[in-house]
Amino acid sequence: MSTPTVLKGSDAAVQNTNDDAQISKLSCVRLGYFKDDFIQYFVRRASRRSPLINRGYYSRITALRHLLYQFLAAGHDPATGSTPPKQVLSLGAGFDTTWFQLQSEGIAPARYIEVDFAEVTHKKANIIGSKEPLYKLLGLDKGGEIDAESGRIVTDQYCLLPADLRDLKALEAALTSVGFQPELPTFILSECVLVYMRSQDSDALVHWLGRRLPTAVFVLYEQIKPDDAFGQQMLMNIESRGCPLLGIRGTPSLESHVARFRNNGWQRAEAKDMNTIYRDHLDPQDKRRAERLEIFDEFEEWHLIQEHYCIATAINDTQGIFRNYGLPENESIHKPLPCAD
Numbered sequence: 633m634s635t636p637t638v639l640k641g642s643d644a645a646v647q648n649t650n651d652d653a654q655i656s657k658l659s660c661v662r663l664g665y666f667k668d669d670f671i672q673y674f675v676r677r678a679s680r681r682s683p684l685i686n687r688g689y690y691s692r693i694t695a696l697r698h699l700l701y702q703f704l705a706a707g708h709d710p711a712t713g714s715t716p717p718k719q720v721l722s723l724g725a726g727f728d729t730t731w732f733q734l735q736s737e738g739i740a741p742a743r744y745i746e747v748d749f750a751e752v753t754h755k756k757a758n759i760i761g762s763k764e765p766l767y768k769l770l771g772l773d774k775g776g777e778i779d780a781e782s783g784r785i786v787t788d789q790y791c792l793l794p795a796d797l798r799d800l801k802a803l804e805a806a807l808t809s810v811g812f813q814p815e816l817p818t819f820i821l822s823e824c825v826l827v828y829m830r831s832q833d834s835d836a837l838v839h840w841l842g843r844r845l846p847t848a849v850f851v852l853y854e855q856i857k858p859d860d861a862f863g864q865q866m867l868m869n870i871e872s873r874g875c876p877l878l879g880i881r882g883t884p885s886l887e888s889h890v891a892r893f894r895n896n897g898w899q900r901a902e903a904k905d906m907n908t909i910y911r912d913h914l915d916p917q918d919k920r921r922a923e924r925l926e927i928f929d930e931f932e933e934w935h936l937i938q939e940h941y942c943i944a945t946a947i948n949d950t951q952g953i954f955r956n957y958g959l960p961e962n963e964s965i966h967k968p969l970p971c972a973d
């Protein structure tokens with residue numbers, strides 16, 4: 633498959649949001665908010681972000697990582713010491729490095745599948761193919777397939793697949809081609825992705841996954857509240873970059889995220905805004921450490937921004953392994969992200 637050279641304007645702009653996200657993650661890593669030894673390979677022009685942005689990414693990444701760790705540990709049987717094999721499906725993964733981090737920590741799941749537009753996976757495959765620490769971790773020096781031209785990598789544990797998430801037939805074909813197993817416990821990650829799609833497309837995707845995956849956790853992070861003054865300004869800023877939040881009117885609130893999941897094949901769902909998550913669900917000790925990293929006095933804006941982002945989770949649990957799944961209230965069972973010295 634060749635990489636399309638002509639992109640529809642807004643698709644190209646949406647793809648560029650990936651670069652922005654990775655620059656912000658690297659900014660956090662360099663300041664010590666969290667550790668990620670791999671993000672450096674995916675950023676061409678590093679830039680230090682404002683304390684407001686850094687703290688926002690810290691809260692996003694810390695909460696999402698906690699949910700992922702919890703999923704990976706679910707179903708652990710203390711008697712046998714075994715945990716059921718699991719898979720991750722990362723939608724619109726961009727240059728996310730989570731698989732590399734999990735693999736280097738020795739806790740990667742049985743399968744980790746990333747999907748994005750071919751233009752993005754093409755660039756990601758090129759980077760992975762040209763950086764020794766990345767392709768060695770993937771075992772690509774010993775086997776597996778990498779086709780940077782088409783943006784496809786297939787190894788036993790990790791797959792990178794080009795597909796447009798609005799085209800469910802193409803997505804299904806891509807997943808089937810690498811032996812995606814719908815019956816395995818699956819963690820679906822959508823970090824700032826569905827909101828760029830029209831609601832009819834993202835609803836269809838949520839429905840399709842909800843119907844096919846009997847044991848799964850869907851974790852979504854994105855913007856909400858488009859209608860108050862701050863929300864209107866946020867929409868204008870994003871629209872001016874050419875990538876409007878086409879889906880935000882369909883899921884403008886916490887309640888609408890829950891309702892969308894419940895109406896589309898998911899047994900349970902909940903949604904919280906990032907103010908609540910930061911206040912009540914992040915490890916207090918790690919938060920204190922992060923809060924000392926930079927001088928910070930923009931509290932009013934901080935709360936406004938955090939109120940306009942949410943994490944929604946949905947669960948299908950035919951095996952009964954996610955009974956207590958979710959972010960815990962402020963307490964000590966958090967596994968803090970390893971932090972840079």
Ligand SMILES: C[S@@+](CC[C@H](N)C(=O)[O-])C[C@H]1O[C@@H](n2cnc3c(N)ncnc32)[C@H](O)[C@@H]1O
Pocket residue numbers: 646647648649650653654723724725726727728747748749752795796797798822823824825828829
């Ligand atoms: C803001 S970036 C987020 C990247 C990554 N999830 C992260 O948080 O670091 C949005 C990503 O979603 C991808 N995306 C948006 N719409 C998509 C679609 N219809 N099909 C495939 N990927 C899509 C973009 O190409 C981009 O890489």
